[in-house]
Amino acid sequence: MKENLREQLRENLLSGSTWLRVFFMLVYGIVCYFAIIVAILVILFQFGVMLLSGKLNEHLLTLGQSLSLYIHQLFNYLTYISDEKPFPIGSWPVVNNSEDEYDTSPVVSFPKESEPPQKNE
Numbered sequence: 001m002k003e004n005l006r007e008q009l010r011e012n013l014l015s016g017s018t019w020l021r022v023f024f025m026l027v028y029g030i031v032c033y034f035a036i037i038v039a040i041l042v043i044l045f046q047f048g049v050m051l052l053s054g055k056l057n058e059h060l061l062t063l064g065q066s067l068s069l070y071i072h073q074l075f076n077y078l079t080y081i082s083d084e085k086p087f088p089i090g091s092w093p094v095v096n097n098s099e100d101e102y103d104t105s106p107v108v109s110f111p112k113e114s115e116p117p118q119k120n121e
Contacts, residue, residue, distance in 0.1 A: 024085060025078055031086075032074040039067050062095050069093035 012018060042064045049057045070093050076082040084090055 028074055028077055028086065032071060032078065035067060035071050035074065039064065039071065042067060066093050066095045069095070 042060055046057060046060045046064065049055075049060065070087060073082070073084075073086040073090070073093060077084065077086055087093075
């Protein structure tokens with residue numbers, strides 16, 4: 001049994017695909033950091049446009065949406081939810097400007113608790 005676990009661990013440590021994934025995760029982690037900074041700048045600029053003109057900038061809406069989808073793709077890759085590599089290896093996310101095409105359903109649903117757990121006295 002111990003020998004089996006050691007062999008599995010050795011195989012995992014020597015696997016080239018594991019180390020390649022770690023390399024991509026480091027690169028995409030850095031890219032994600034900068035993407036979040038750009039998203040914050042878009043947020044601030046859109047807020048400024050709204051204050052000054054009273055309406056939203058359509059180009060910034062599209063940029064903000066595609067950027068948020070891209071950050072979502074990055075997080076999915078970094079947390080092993082997806083094996084698909086985001087941009088620049090994968091494709092940049094496409095934004096649909098039709099509001100009825102947005103899926104607002106949760107990706108993960110949690111069961112509702114009917115009543116709180118009882119404390120043992």
